[in-house]
Amino acid sequence: MINRRILSLWFPRMGAERLMRRIGFEPDLPFAVIAEEANTQTLSALSPGAEALGLHVGLGLRDALARCPNLVTRTRNDRAEMAFLAVLRRWAGKFSPWVAEEPPDALVVDLTGCAHLFGGEAALMEQVAADCAEHGLTVRMGIADTVGAAWGIARYAGLGAAAVRNGDAIDQEAPATRSRAAKRRHWERGGARPGDTAPEGPAARIAPPGRTRAAIAALPLPALRLDPQIVAELTRLGLRRIDDLADQPRAALARRYGRQLVLRLDQAIGAVPEPVSPVAAKVRFSVRLTLPDPIGLEADMLAALDRLLPPLCDRLAKKGQGARRVRMECYRADHSMVSIDVGLARPAHDPDRLRPLLAMKLEEIDAGYGIDIIRLVAHVTEPVQAQQLRGQAAVTEAALARTGPAAPTLDDLVGRLGARIGLDRIIRHHPGDSHIPEKGFVTLAVAWSEPAGEWPPSPTPRPAFLWPPELVDAPLHPRLPPVFRWRGRRLGLVEATGPERIAPEWWLDDPNWRSGVRDYWRVICESGDCLWLFYAHGGAMSPGWFCHGSFA
Numbered sequence: 001m002i003n004r005r006i007l008s009l010w011f012p013r014m015g016a017e018r019l020m021r022r023i024g025f026e027p028d029l030p031f032a033v034i035a036e037e038a039n040t041q042t043l044s045a046l047s048p049g050a051e052a053l054g055l056h057v058g059l060g061l062r063d064a065l066a067r068c069p070n071l072v073t074r075t076r077n078d079r080a081e082m083a084f085l086a087v088l089r090r091w092a093g094k095f096s097p098w099v100a101e102e103p104p105d106a107l108v109v110d111l112t113g114c115a116h117l118f119g120g121e122a123a124l125m126e127q128v129a130a131d132c133a134e135h136g137l138t139v140r141m142g143i144a145d146t147v148g149a150a151w152g153i154a155r156y157a158g159l160g161a162a163a164v165r166n167g168d169a170i171d172q173e174a175p176a177t178r179s180r181a182a183k184r185r186h187w188e189r190g191g192a193r194p195g196d197t198a199p200e201g202p203a204a205r206i207a208p209p210g211r212t213r214a215a216i217a218a219l220p221l222p223a224l225r226l227d228p229q230i231v232a233e234l235t236r237l238g239l240r241r242i243d244d245l246a247d248q249p250r251a252a253l254a255r256r257y258g259r260q261l262v263l264r265l266d267q268a269i270g271a272v273p274e275p276v277s278p279v280a281a282k283v284r285f286s287v288r289l290t291l292p293d294p295i296g297l298e299a300d301m302l303a304a305l306d307r308l309l310p311p312l313c314d315r316l317a318k319k320g321q322g323a324r325r326v327r328m329e330c331y332r333a334d335h336s337m338v339s340i341d342v343g344l345a346r347p348a349h350d351p352d353r354l355r356p357l358l359a360m361k362l363e364e365i366d367a368g369y370g371i372d373i374i375r376l377v378a379h380v381t382e383p384v385q386a387q388q389l390r391g392q393a394a395v396t397e398a399a400l401a402r403t404g405p406a407a408p409t410l411d412d413l414v415g416r417l418g419a420r421i422g423l424d425r426i427i428r429h430h431p432g433d434s435h436i437p438e439k440g441f442v443t444l445a446v447a448w449s450e451p452a453g454e455w456p457p458s459p460t461p462r463p464a465f466l467w468p469p470e471l472v473d474a475p476l477h478p479r480l481p482p483v484f485r486w487r488g489r490r491l492g493l494v495e496a497t498g499p500e501r502i503a504p505e506w507w508l509d510d511p512n513w514r515s516g517v518r519d520y521w522r523v524i525c526e527s528g529d530c531l532w533l534f535y536a537h538g539g540a541m542s543p544g545w546f547c548h549g550s551f552a
Helices: 014-023 048-052 060-065 079-092 123-135 145-155 175-181 211-218 228-236 240-245 249-259 260-269 298-319 351-360 394-405 404-419
Strands: 007-011 032-037 040-046 072-075 101-102 107-112 140-144 285-294 321-332 337-348 373-381 427-430 443-444 465-472 483-486 490-502 517-527 530-536 543-548
Touching: 007 123, 007 145, 014 032, 014 079, 032 048, 040 048, 040 060, 072 240, 079 107, 107 145, 123 140, 140 145, 145 211, 145 260, 175 260, 211 260, 228 249, 240 260, 249 260, 285 298, 285 321, 298 321, 298 351, 298 373, 321 351, 337 351, 337 373, 337 483, 351 404, 465 483
Parallel strands: 032 072
Antiparallel strands: 007 107, 007 140, 032 040, 101 107, 285 373, 321 337, 321 373, 427 443, 465 543, 483 490, 490 517, 517 530, 530 543
């Protein structure tokens, strides 16, 4: 049986070194990346020069500036750091195809069956260190049979338990208790035990196959990826190293500190499997056109679209995808960029359906001193099922009736209107599952819904216009009045149809229906108005007549 071999890569200064590479900042100078946590600015990444001055991650910005007034700072960009970590993941693919990200600053690589291609695990680690040093990155590595063990070795191998600060350390105790602390043995105060060593070199970072437990026994408890509060409680009990914890009864540990503590310990020693889940390669649909001379005329940009759309649509069709949103990026000669974005009512990979939408928005592009690069990106796609027509004439006719010329025409109309006013503003109504007039329909966006089928029949016709019930001045009795006042007008009754009784939904407390049971009437007035009146019999509110809508 072949043992799994896991490589953990930790970049402790990734946030700072990413920015230092861009601005050309020297590593020996103090530099820090600032992050906001709970309305407080703290240091999230430091340069070697800043660490040499006593600064550390988590220190407040005010305290850091008090210790080092010439500290250079930059604000943390989480999205840029995640993108940089993705770049490192692609670089680590040269050592193994099985690479996963551990945000915000680490990678885990499954090296099973790959290390011999680089001359062994020690040679592979030297290659990793050389590559990182070439690109100005600090890396700490660890190799073991499990993900948890490799994670702990990468961060804590060679440091010993004394490197973990806790409340029992002599330099953290109050002056009044330091005299009593001197009577304790030094390893009880956080120091190294007899026989503890901290070897250096690649050998200290490699756990021999099958000896994972022995390799991580001397590591401090944070190497198990435990919550800091649990680590503090265990430390106060005198449990500082992994071997101290491994000898304790599991049931008692789980009962007092939760199952997560036992799970992390079992994952580290290999009793519980922990798979490595690599990030699937993202398929990108984009094409680019580099121009020999800058352009600025709309006709030239249309010609560029005609060259870019066919290859983009071919890539979409081969993957069975249709573009839902397409972005056109125009890079100008002054190194600036302007873009336009269009959406489609239905995913498509037909150039004739994409070109009119993009052409409508070309007038929004300011060419400036000229455009020398045009990039077309389908950044939102959806699967598109290819339609296959069968040989029978009846089946073919039915398929054309369902998805014939009418459907693309409506989709193109929605797409063009959406390019002007936005797809979210184009709506349609679907039947709702309720007998309440206000809930008899639901409003959906046309671009993300299918046309409604047949509406369920109603006992009586429903008005074309609905509004919140408006008070009608009429006698307070259920009989329909011959004359009533509404909106300041005196209206006389000519014809009436009804009543239709509608009761509120007893399982819901609707504030608009606290007036109780309603009797609806369709009335035609002398003025020609065709209104929808109802008499509320009164529940939690007073009874009365109201106008709820109007027929066309």
